[in-house]
Amino acid sequence: MNDHNNSIDLENAMSTTTMTMIQALRSAMDVMLERDDNVVVYGQDVGYFGGVFRCTEGLQTKYGKSRVFDAPISESGIVGTAVGMGAYGLRPVVEIQFADYFYPASDQIVSEMARLRYRSAGEFISPLTLRMPCGGGIYGGQTHSQSPEAMFTQVCGLRTVMPSNPYDAKGLLIASIECDDPVIFLEPKRLYNGPFDGHHDRPVTPWAKHPHSSVPDGYYTVPLDKAAITRPGNDVTVLTYGTTVYVSQVAAEETGVDAEVIDLRSLWPLDLETIVESVKKTGRCVVVHEATRTCGFGAELVSLVQEHCFHHLEAPIERVTGWDTPYPHAQEWAYFPGPSRVGAALKRVMEV
Helix, strand or coil, rough: CCCCCCCCCCCCCCEEEEECHHHHHHHHHHHHHHHHHCCEEEEECCCCCCCCCCCCCHHHHHCCCCCEEEEEHHHHHHHHHHHHHCCCEEEEEEEECHHHHHHHHHHHCCCCCCCHHHCCCCCCCCCCEEEEEEECCCCCCHHCCCCHHHHEEECCEEEEECCCHHHHHHHHHHHHCCCCCEEEEEEHHHHCCCCCCCCCCCCCCCCCHHHHHEECCCCCCCHHHHHHEECCCCEEEEEECCCCCHHHHHHHHHHHCCEEEEHHHEEEECCCCCHHHHHHHHCCCCEEEEEEEEEEEHHHHHHHHHHHHHCCCCCEEEEEEECCCCCCCCHHHHHHCCCCHHHHHHHCCCCC
């Protein structure tokens, strides 16, 4: 178990501010722009406009147009430029406006960004962070709602993380910027302003009412390879990340199942130790994510649990995911793995 307070820098431990995830991400970039002159932030509408979700609002005014600036509508050019910057000593923090837009940059991400260290025998590195809002939540349909994490986790040389709260968002982003490896930093849009629990027919609780919205004002990091147990339990282990962390917690409460919910945070490298320890304790496992089911990251999780915990399992592993279709506009809530579907899976594994 990783206590979210363990990584706070002690000099800032008593100075905190209540933040949304948007504010926490902005604070992380602010801290690193001030600490390291080699950090640059750019992307489409990132400079003057402050980003489509306002995550970089005010940073260009504070640090100038040479360090926070706009980029043309060319994802391949944006990432390729960042690879070159990183090779020559800068630490670019690049925003792809929506995760759905990464496809034109695929060659730069896989062939250059991920493999530069290997290809140069360590002479060059790619210390860049690629920020991408992902998942549904804005009725963006098939071109603004995808969750492509599995496309990155299988690329050797990339780290892939996805925060679920403001505290982790800031700490993980700072750690990503300081990391000498390229990091895919996925940001669930549904969580920007509150911990959405899947009940779309009621208001989302604001972050101000959640304990993980208390964010240190200065520098701190969250490890890039550690999961967090967000709800201890003994009956079943739920492996999840991003928005579905809160869906899983609510499903456990509504069904009365004593579920242990693990927020993976880092999808790769994966905190296998925490996963295995939990599954061996509970004997049951449910995997929950928003992405499509077939070949989704959940398939890898199921395989690893089966491989490492087979003799401890008391029931088949369940998966609750998005459907194998493009994200539908009119049927967004039918596609999204909400608390009723997660709750049904929890009940099924407990009936075996």
